[in-house]
Amino acid sequence: MVINPRSESKELKLYRMLNRRMDLSDEEVQYYWSLEKGFEGEIQFDAWLNDLPGSENWLILNDLLLEYNRTTFQIDSLLLADETLYFFEIKNFEGDFFIDENGRWLTLTKKEIKNPLLQLERSKSLLRQLLQSLGLKVAIKSKIIFINPHFQLYQAPLCQPIIFPTQLKRFSKQLPKPLMIKNQNIKFANQIAALHIEESPYKRLPKYTYDNIKKGISCGSCKSLNVIYKIDTLICINCAYKEEVETGVLRSIIEFKLLYPDNKITTTSIHEWCRIIESKKTIRRILSKHFTLVPQGRTSYYADPHFI
Ligand SMILES: [Zn+2]
Known part of the structure; x- marks a missing residue:
């Protein structure tokens, strides 16, 4: 056992x-x-x-x-x-x-x-x-x-x-x-x-900031950042793996929170982090489906979910 x-x-x-x-x-x-x-x-x-x-x-x-x-x-x-x-x-x-x-x-x-x-x-x-x-x-x-x-x-x-x-x-x-x-x-x-x-x-990690890190969604299979977005689907240029945008965005949010535990989950921060999704609406839809909004006027953010 x-x-x-x-x-x-x-x-x-x-x-x-x-x-x-x-x-x-x-x-x-x-x-x-x-x-x-x-x-x-x-x-x-x-x-x-x-x-x-x-x-x-x-x-x-x-x-x-x-x-x-x-x-x-x-x-x-x-x-x-x-x-x-x-x-x-x-x-x-x-x-x-x-x-x-x-x-x-x-x-x-x-x-x-x-x-x-x-x-x-x-x-x-x-x-x-x-x-x-x-x-x-x-x-x-x-x-x-x-x-x-x-x-x-x-x-x-x-x-x-x-x-x-x-x-x-x-x-x-x-x-x-x-x-x-x-x-x-x-x-x-x-x-x-x-x-x-x-x-x-x-404390044991290489020094990194937000600016020196490549943004983008990683492939759900080969993990490459060579991924494009087409009509609600993420397609990996490296290995041709396809997945729903929602799955990829949720995985990216986990990466975002692990790398930057102090940064807040907002539509803007995740939109910038995922990089390849043009529409902020898509990001907002995924966030409001899976996360709870903490309303604070202009500085509203989504609460960290239990799985992070
Ligand atoms: Zn791939």
Whole structure:
């Protein structure tokens, strides 16, 4: 049973929008791709876990950001089975890596990467202390899961909490058999889920303003901004995808509010943001159908809906 299903982080959603609406630096693009790749690996891990027989009787928690002693730490996946809490750090590394004589993790081109074993040890220790401080007693087992079949690590020491792609099947047999879910375990899992903290992604984003961002409606399929508008229909020049104008405008409003949480939804602001719809009437019709007007004379605006 999945307590909190995984979805893209707000940071990843924002990076996707910024990537198509402005020029990112090489470093920013690299960081953006690492987010995409990480998320893709997590989805693959979830699918693998889901496919294991009886997995619905495990309690699974995803993407937790926890804090202990003013230090935050991220947990990709937790699995509560019987009296044991499995803590998984999922890595979607691809290509050849090696560990040198000083224990540093390097790519074949000698670029050093963060040592995942140290990261895991740090997070596990913080998790243990956090649970102890709350009087929650449970054994914790932690593993780094390398999910990508095209990953190879040379000179890996033995007996480390590492599961390579070729070992996943064998590892699944070591996990405790899923038993009936106990109420006390659900209570425990919910207690952990309640510790999750939200962190604002905005301070880590590339600098952007309203003016340096490309306006327009993105395609509902390929996400390109190369979209034109013809008689209530949006047509993508890139992939020929067609959709009703209303769907595209609503998606654009979500993007607008995510990128500019402080900006108000008005006919003028959304008309300018969508760019390709000439008639303000069309925009007003969609807004008044889906949003509640907050009347304030000339500065009237539409209230943010619950889904933003
Ligand atoms: Zn398209």
